Amino acid sequence: MKRVMMKGTEAIGEAAIKAGCRNYFGYPITPQSELTEYMARRLPEVGGSFLQAESEVAAVNMVYGAASVGRRVMTSTSSPGFSLMQEGISYIACAQLPSVFVNVVRGGPGLGDIQPSQGDYFQATKGGGHGDYRLIVLSPSTVQEAVELTMLAFELADEYRNPVLIFADGLLGQMMEPVSFPEKEFAYDNDSWALTGAKNRSPRQVTSFNIDPYGLEKMNMELQRKYFRIESQEPRWEEYNTDDADILIVAHGTVGRIVKSVVKMAREEKIAAGLFRPITLYPYPYEPLSKLSEKVSMVLTVEMSSGQMLEDVKLAVLGKTRVEFYGRMAGVVPTPEEIFSHLKNLVGRH
Template sequence: MVLMKKLMMKGNEAIAESAIRAGCRLYFAYPITPQSEIAEYMARRLPEVGGVFLQTESEIATVNMVYGAACTGKRVMTSTSSPGFSLMQEGISYIAGAELPCVFVDVVRGGPGLGNIQPSQGDYFQAVKGGGHGDYRLIVLAPSTLQEAVDLTQLAFDLADRYRNPVLILADGMIGQMMEPVELPEMRDLSTLPDHSDWALRGARNREPHRIAAFNIDPVGLEKMNKRLQEKYRLIEASEQRWEEYRVDGAEYLMVGYGTMGRILKSVVDSLREEGIPAGLFRPVTLWPFPKRRLKELAKKVQLIFVVEMSSGQMVEDVQISVEGKVPVHFYGRMGGVVPTPEEILFAFKEVRKWK
């Protein structure tokens, strides 16, 4: 892939530009902080490349417009923040049931309720467990840097097309608002994108009509549909687990964090190593499918796992499931948009290590 150097970009704008370069030409959204720059950027840029931007009257309208646009097989995206993502859940369940490719971006803020506009990781459950009704899954990608956000946006559209499944980029207010240097890929040639003419709804003048449905009213038929979905999810679990390891060789203590916490934990690991404490970092990049195979292997080599989240503890449950009780799992978290500092994480870890 040919890259173009871009000295500095804000995270939200980098995600938006990466989506356009991935071939996204349809974008619908309702403004909500701290992701509104994505909509602002799309409003300016999409007309320049022949795309369509539409500001909707609500997040419920947004998700249903995404549903309709995805039926055409074209690359479509929306973005929102936590309360808006909550409103989209029913529509996301429909999209997953209809097996339509599309990309969601959730720039998470503090909650519950209206909450605030500070960075948080409190949307983990509704992202990876399926916040709507039914037995469905989103592929969930969690960037920790702006370059990774650019790269994962490209990947999100490819995975959505490959599996005919909605993909979620789960960021947070810090990733969305910070600025870093990024390298942007060249524009995709739209003629090289997946065609989807075998199922997409684009007019049936010269062929048999296609049919897309998110449900089957017959319980036996609905179960059969669900079984087909579960087979696809098992394939995704087998093929798409992604993670980053940092200084895990010889580690006796393993830090686990994703997104913003993953980058903060790197400095914690470095500080512990300087003190002669053999620590390492395991950072899930796919939150679903959760990279449990590799984490289970690493758990056999360490004395303790220390999970840090900007929440009351949601990913920690997947860590506990992954290690199957083979090693103690401890948790430290902050809520309401408070971002833990390396110093307080170091203190909390040393207290656990002292009394374990």
């Protein structure tokens, strides 16, 4: 399969096109503006539609409209822009419309900086807007995996009629790596729900509004049943050197990639470390992490945040073993050497 050198943001854009995305609405913000630029160039070449909205608020509502008529649609942004989209995402989730979002996370809070971060974890996984809803959240660690997960995102969005988020960061978005694009036939069935005109069929309605509390509760219960199915069927994760591990390091995205070097360094010094990397941040792979925690003396969570995923790690471990944390914030990327130094200090104190 032919491999080409591409920047992460542009590779995500091409993967979306390969997956059948023909509508993109967005607003430029560093460090993901190249994705917007790429879609502006490529979509007209494949008969698609690109529109630079006047704001992220406008973009998310354009996504709502395109998804309502059954189009494969995507938008992308970075942290402050994703915050502005939360109300619209809540509407889309309630209306059960398939759509794909990309957040190339940067340092915060506030306007922050333009450096890589994982500080949007709570927002992504716990529902950043109002109400009881969930996004399916995918966290790639390489540009090639970003390609594959973007294509998967459209399939999951259609299967569950739910918004899906690619949770990347500025490091992954800006790095260049060789990638290949699987040749896949894309087909999806929207005949039963899309707003295509009511000629020769009964009218349909797409809405996120129900003034009757019992009616709205019924809608919510339907959503919760769907989330239960997602949680039982869609957790994804990677294990690296976990078979004989005594210390388990948990990290996602590009930090998971960095931690592979830490595991190698530890093994060279006879420290039996292994990596557990969640690929789906929602649904979080609680069960496999719980089982692994029963076999190790310590779990170390490493993040580019203050410890947001740490809460999910503790829920998985449930006191079965010691849980420690190492994190950098505000766009500072931890090095393998500093993570390993922290690990050695923890081992020495144990």
